[in-house]
Amino acid sequence: MVETAHGTVAVMTSPRELDFAEFPVPVPGPGSLVMKVSRANVCGSELHIWNGKHPVKKRGGLGHEMVGTLASIGEGRSVDNAGQMLAVGDRIVATYFQTCDRCAPCVGGQPNLCDNAYEFFGKQPDEYPHFHAAFGTHYYIHPRQHVYKVPDALPDAVAAGANCALSQVIYGIDQIGLQYGETLLVQGAGGLGLNAVAVAKERGAQVVVIDAVPTRLEQARAFGADHTIDLTQVTSVEDRVEEIKSLTAGRGPDVAVEVTGVPAAFAEGLQQIRRGGRYLVMGNLSPGATVPFDPGFVTRKALTIKHVDRYEGRYLLKALGFLTRHQEKYPFSHLVDAVFPLADVETALEKSLAREVTRAAIMMQK
Incomplete structure (x- = not known):
């Protein structure tokens, strides 16, 4: 050679x-x-x-x-x-x-x-x-x-950022079927979470974001989040559940997406989602860390849980198109x-x- x-x-x-x-x-x-x-x-x-x-x-x-x-x-x-x-x-x-x-x-x-x-x-x-x-x-x-x-x-x-974060988010949101007028809870305002906010807003969703870092929450608002919740200010899961219910007509979000990589966030997400809601899990990638799981609770809430690993390659082209159309609307250059x-x-x-x-x-x- x-x-x-x-x-x-x-x-x-x-x-x-x-x-x-x-x-x-x-x-x-x-x-x-x-x-x-x-x-x-x-x-x-x-x-x-x-x-x-x-x-x-x-x-x-x-x-x-x-x-x-x-x-x-x-x-x-x-x-x-x-x-x-x-x-x-x-x-x-x-x-x-x-x-x-x-x-x-x-x-x-x-x-x-x-x-x-x-x-x-x-x-x-x-x-x-x-x-x-x-x-x-x-x-x-x-x-x-x-x-x-x-x-x-x-x-x-x-x-x-197209070949991972945005492609992954568009693919995941397609898999969970986010619809116009639904409420989405985004757990984590890192790169995946911020991209998820923009994609969800373009689909006509109301978006609530949870994170513990003020600068990340500020970025989430710049990307169009309707509401943000600071984990350091609302410190208990129970209080966060009640606050999010107050933002969603007492029901909880229709859809949640976990992009924190923190196992405890998964357990909280199950409590946050409304009855009959859907849960997209993409952040927890490392096997071995466990949290208590109550299958009866999930059944009684009739939740759909979708774990997504990677994306289809064609979604990279979709991501480039999304960025081309919306780069002036959302601060992708400041991600x-x-x-x-x-x-x-x-x-x-x-x-x-x-x-x-x-x-x-x-x-x-x-």
Whole structure:
């Protein structure tokens, strides 16, 4: 294999320990692409991994929410997944997972649950083609990853969040069937939660947001939240249930979405939702943490609980369209409130973990 130039990858050697490695930038194989990463965001999933909470990944590359420019194109790959012609220098986004189209979930109509989704994302950086994650100067895109050109109207700061947070939220809200005129409770005002507020408002929903960080609640209001509740001010679950009932004609919200990653939030959500309501759970990703669960209580309330893992690749195109239409209406460009160079990835992760920043971005050095 002919290789040119070198690139840098941030490598977690163990939870909360980071190093950097340098590798030759590979020439893409048939159907593949190489992206030069411009910007990558710190998502909640990275924090689970960084903090040692991921069930499998304890070392390796980090980062998956990114935007960049097309550096090289493999043989036989001329268009993106929307049929648009590709050329070196195009700005692109890609799913961080693949859809293999051959496993039982893919063949059975559940491509978001592809058994081989992380076949490449899970590889260690020392394994060719090295650039398996977003916190690095380059990223290798395999043939069955969805790739889309970024519209000229979208700046990198806005487009970078499309391939995880916004795609995930649009997919999840589609799965739970949020309707016009319903009330949505959003548990957590991080990146996923703020995106959920915007998507819900565009669907004609009333939105209530719960969080413990005042700056996050301020952002939630900027994204259109009708009501916000500060966990540090309304400290008991019982009081929060009563307050939310007072905002929803005494019933509770029609739908709730959990994007906190905190197991106790799941237990609270079951109490918050009205009888016959629906619950979308996307934030709790780390198996092993448990909370008391009363199946009889859930049955008597006739709740529908939907857990969603990943999204279908085509939703990345939907996310780009949503951003293009609504970037002036909602402050997507301010979702990231701290930017760090690649050399300071560890600082970005630690500050994000401590909730000193709402959402951090890594800018790659040229």
